[in-house]
Amino acid sequence: MQRDDQNEEDIGLFQRMKQDDARAFEAIYNRYFLKLSNTAFKRLQDRETTEEIVQELFVNLWLKRHRLPDLKIPESYLQTLLRHAVIDWFRAQARQNGFAAEMLAQPDRQTVNATEQHILYADLQQAYESTVGRLPEKCRQVYALHQQGRSVADIAHELQIAPKTVESHLLKAQHTLRELLKDYSAVAVALMISF
Incomplete structure (x- = not known):
């Protein structure tokens, strides 16, 4: 397929996706996931982080x-x-590493780091659960169902609300969690609240 033809096809897929066509979205995903992952990996040099970033995109x-x-x-x-x-x-x-560099200057960091990581993760887990608990009730219900792997359509049907309302609740939950957990590592938070 020539590049111009592919671009025209992509434009059509994006237009269909905007009209809630999940198959068009899947086609875009299948076409670009590997290409975007390869681009990101060149910069990040870490497969797990690359996958997280591209999935979130x-x-x-x-x-x-x-x-x-x-x-x-x-x-x-x-x-x-x-x-x-x-x-x-x-x-x-860079924000996180400023703190990490200071900590690494201290002796016996390997043992201490493992303990600190465990404590930081436990703190993050507690902060995450507390933050989820503070979400408005409907927003919390939607988020909990989505975390169980339920689709937007399934959640909308179960809670008898519009799919757009489900998406709105998910965006609100994501924004709230990211804002309230912003002092933690971006990657840890992304893993914790990945959609």
Whole structure:
């Protein structure tokens, strides 16, 4: 397939995705997941982090599909989203590493680091559970069901609300959790609240 033909096909897939076509989204995912992962890995050099960032990019793409602009070159748009996501990750790591560098200057860091990581994770887990508990009731219900692997359509049917309302609750939960847990490692939080 020539590049222009693929771009036209991509434009069609994005338009269909904006109209809630899950198959179009799946086609975009299948077409670009590996390509975006390879690009991200060149910068990150870590498979797990790469997968987390690219997965989150696609989750956000689906959740925000109704607000997507009309795109002339969808692949460029995806690459731009990825570049911003990677930059955000490096910024978060720089903040975290400023603290880590100070801690590494102390003796016997290997043993202490393992203990600290365990404590930090326990603190994060407690903060996460506390934050989820403070979400509004309907938002908390939606989030809990989604964390169990339920689809937006399933949640909407069970709670008798519109799919767009489910998505709105999920976005609110994600934003609230990220905001209240922002002092923790970006990667740890992403693992904790991945959608």
